[in-house]
Amino acid sequence: MHQIKLFRVKPYNILCYEALFRWLKPQYRNNQILLNDYSNYLAGYRGEKNADYTVSIYPHNNASIFQGIRLKVGPFHFQTDTLIVTNMFILILEIKNLAKEVEYDSDSHQLTQSDGTKKKGYKSPILQAATQKLQLTTWLQKHRFPPIPIETLSILSNPSTILSFKGDLDVSDKFIHLETLPSILDRMYSRYSQTVINRETINKLNRLLLKENTPHKPDLLKQYDISDDFLIDGIGCEHCEHYPMIYKMQTWYCSNCGQTEKNAHERKILDYFLLKSPTITNKECRNLIKIDSHKIVYRMLQSMPLKQTGKNSARKYHAPKLPDFPQNSSTPIKKKSVFS
Numbered sequence: 001m002h003q004i005k006l007f008r009v010k011p012y013n014i015l016c017y018e019a020l021f022r023w024l025k026p027q028y029r030n031n032q033i034l035l036n037d038y039s040n041y042l043a044g045y046r047g048e049k050n051a052d053y054t055v056s057i058y059p060h061n062n063a064s065i066f067q068g069i070r071l072k073v074g075p076f077h078f079q080t081d082t083l084i085v086t087n088m089f090i091l092i093l094e095i096k097n098l099a100k101e102v103e104y105d106s107d108s109h110q111l112t113q114s115d116g117t118k119k120k121g122y123k124s125p126i127l128q129a130a131t132q133k134l135q136l137t138t139w140l141q142k143h144r145f146p147p148i149p150i151e152t153l154s155i156l157s158n159p160s161t162i163l164s165f166k167g168d169l170d171v172s173d174k175f176i177h178l179e180t181l182p183s184i185l186d187r188m189y190s191r192y193s194q195t196v197i198n199r200e201t202i203n204k205l206n207r208l209l210l211k212e213n214t215p216h217k218p219d220l221l222k223q224y225d226i227s228d229d230f231l232i233d234g235i236g237c238e239h240c241e242h243y244p245m246i247y248k249m250q251t252w253y254c255s256n257c258g259q260t261e262k263n264a265h266e267r268k269i270l271d272y273f274l275l276k277s278p279t280i281t282n283k284e285c286r287n288l289i290k291i292d293s294h295k296i297v298y299r300m301l302q303s304m305p306l307k308q309t310g311k312n313s314a315r316k317y318h319a320p321k322l323p324d325f326p327q328n329s330s331t332p333i334k335k336k337s338v339f340s
Contacts, residue, residue, distance in 0.1 A: 002056075002058075002060035002062070002063040002064070002065055003063075003064055003065070004056065004065045004067065005064045005065060005066050005206055005209070005210060006065075006066040006067055006068070006069055006209075006210060006213060007067055007323070008045075008048060008049065008052055008067035008068050009068075009322060009323045009325075009327060010045065010325070010327050011041075011045065011068065011215065011216075011322075012215055012216060012217035012218065012274070012322060013041050013216070013217075013218055014038070014041050014042060014045055015274055015322075015325055016217065016218055016220050016274045016275060017034070017037070017038040017041065017220065018038075018329060018331045019270075019271035019274040019275050020034070020220050020221075020226075020275060021034075021038075021331045021332055021333055022236070022267070022271055022329075022331060022332060023231045023232055023271060023275060024226075024230060024231060024232070025230060025231065025232055026241050026332070028230050029332060029333060033224075034224065035333070043097045044095075044096075044097055046097060047095050047096065047097025047157035047158065048067070048068065048081050048082070048095050048097075048157070050097070050157045050158075050178065051081070051082065051093065051095045051155055051157050051178055051181075052067055052082070054178055054179075054181055054182070055082060055084070055093070055181070058181070058182050058185055060084070060086070060185075060189075061086060061088075061189055062086060062087065063084050063085065063086045064084075064085045064086075064202070064206050065082065065083070065084055065085075066080075066082070066083040066084075066085070066209055066210075066213075067081075067082055068080075068081060068082075068215075069083050069209060069213050070213060070214055070215055070216060071135075071136075071139050071209070071212050071213065071214070072139075072212065072214060073135050073138050073139050073142070077214065077216065078131075078132055078135040078136075079132075079216070080092050080093070080094070080132050080136070081093055081094055081095040082095065083136075083209075085202065085205065085206065085209070086192075087195045087196065087197045087198070087199065087202050088149075088189075088192040088193065088194060088195060088196060089148065089149040089150070089151055089188065089192040089196075090136070090148055090149070090150045090151070091150075091151045091152070091153065091185075091188065092129050092132050092133055092136065092150065092151070092152045092153070093129075093152075093153050093154075093155055094125045094126075094128050094129040094132070094152065094153070094154045094155065095154075095155045095157055096111075096122075096125050096154065096155065096156055096157065097156075097157045097158055098113050098122075098156065098158060098161055099113075099115075099158055099160070099161055100113060100114060100115040100116070100161065100162070101113070101114045101115075101116075101161065101162040101164070102114075102156065102161060102162070102163055102164075103163075103164045103165070103166055104124070104126070104163070104164075104165050104166065104171065104175055105165075105166040105167055106165065106166065106167035106168040106169075106170075106171045107166070107167040107168070108167075109124040109126070109127055110122075110124065111123070111124055111125060125154035125175060126152075126154050126171060126174045126175055128154070129152035129153065129154050129174075130152060132152070133150050133152050136150060137150060143208060145197075145201065145205060146196070146197060146201065147196075148196050148197055149192060149196070151188060152174070153174065153175075153176065153181070153184060154174060154175040154176070155175075155176060155177075155178050155181060156175070156176070156177050156178065157178045159177065159178065159179060161177075163175070163177060215322050217274070220275065221275055221276070232244075233290075234288075234289065234290040235252060235264050235265065235268050235289055235290070237254035237256065237257060237259055238259075238261070238330070238332070239254065239257055239259045240254060240256050240257040240259070241332065242254055242255070242256035242257065244290050245261070245264060247265075247289070247290075247291055247296070250262075252264040252265070265289050265300055266300075266304060267326075267329065268288060268289055269285065269288070269289075269300075269301075269304065270319075270320075270325060270326070272284075272285075272288055273319035273320075274319075274325070278318060278319045279316040279317065279318050279319070280301075280316070280317050281313075281314075281315065281316055281317075282294055282297050282298055282301065282313070282315065283313070285297050285300070285301060285317075301317050304317070305320070305324075306318060306319075306320065
């Protein structure tokens with residue numbers, strides 16, 4: 001039996017990139033730096049989702065699973081791709097989604113990816129997981145939990161990738177293909193058969209992990225030094241990319257192609273939370289979606305399930321929590337045909 005205490009959702013970095021592509025004027029969306037960074041985050045997320053399935057179907061022994069949890073130790077944060085908590089041991093999974101061929105050199109602690117023509121180096125996933133173990137140990141000590149064994153595994157989630165090792169082959173049990181995970185878990189549950197933390201303490205630990213989880217949200221406009229000159233002013237039409245759309249008769253209307261949309265403002269407001277600020281006022285919203293009427297914007301904001309603080313002109317509407325952002329929103333990135 002196991003329970004997934006923290007489900008993986010699209011992280012802020014992916015949601016923010018998708019919001020940025022929706023906000024960028026069409027001529028700036030094919031920036032290769034932005035596309036590469038977004039692609040890398042998306043590949044990592046997909047690899048983690050692949051691993052989630054394998055972890056979830058394994059018959060764990062009273063385990064709690066935390067997917068993508070981020071905790072604070074001192075002034076710094078650390079994040080684990082997957083954390084498995086039992087009353088016998090804790091397991092940290094560091095997940096990599098790399099294609100083609102990868103080689104791990106245990107002497108230099110270098111991970112190298114090759115596509116046949118060029119090579120690319122990465123940080124050691126084994127050392128990354130070991131660092132997370134140290135950070136989690138410190139976090140547990142800070143919160144006065146009794147000692148519990150902590151194991152680490154680095155996982156290659158792409159089944160078609162060729163994995164080889166150079167140097168000490170003992171590390172081959174620390175960096176594995178995803179398909180090998182169930183047999184490794186079998187061995188761990190056999191090795192750790194004695195309870196070291198009681199149920200009450202485990203429940204306390206699980207509650208605190210959820211409470212202390214603090215997802216990271218990047219400031220992409222600042223990170224890439226993107227000014228408002230590069231951004232669509234108002235709401236853009238998803239069909240022809242003309243902007244701004246006009247609000248009339250309780251509907252958004254595109255004067256270029258005639259397309260209409262009922263709630264186009266909701267996506268724009270949610271993107272504002274991802275790119276600009278965690279709160280928005282009526283005045284800020286009016287400027288954002290290009291509507292002069294305080295009453296119309298008030299009704300729009302009231303219709304969205306947003307937390308509110310303050311009253312009258314000082315009223316602020318707050319961004320939803322990470323899991324409440326839409327997970328399947330589209331991005332205006334043109335996809336090339338495989339036949340072109």
